[in-house]
Amino acid sequence: MRYLHSGVTVRDLERSKRFYGDLLGLKEVDRPDLGFPGAWYAIGDTQLHLMVPAPDRPAGDADPQFTGRVRHIALGALGWDTLVARLRTEGVPVRDSAPSPGGPRRVFAKDPDGNVVELVDAD
Secondary structure, eight states: OOOOEEEEEOSOHHHHHIIIIIITOOEEEOOOOOSSOEEEEEETTEEEEEEOOOTTSOOSOOOTTOOOSSSEEEEEETTHHHHHHHHHHTTOOEEEEOOOTTOOOEEEEEOTTSOEEEEEEOO
16 A cells, blocks of 8 residues: 545635645646646655635635644655745744654644645755
């Protein structure tokens, strides 16, 4: 068995594409027509799928405490310091988190729809 992809719901596809493509630097890949808007991004051998739900359905994680432990995606980021600084400069909510014992540095950020993205220092 191997891990294939994660999917998150987003409300504004273009805004989310700027976040995941432009800010995080993920590469968008071809996506078949599934009958609803979305975008797919390559992350190593896996993918991230963005899906736009119908207007009456929720998008993102509305948890005001921003814990992100249960529902989140985790990305190993090269150039971690530069990336975290860029996110903060762009006004992206970023919460510092203590690394696991002996583990790398990490932060939790929120995409424009409130989905939590854990960024782990992969340098």
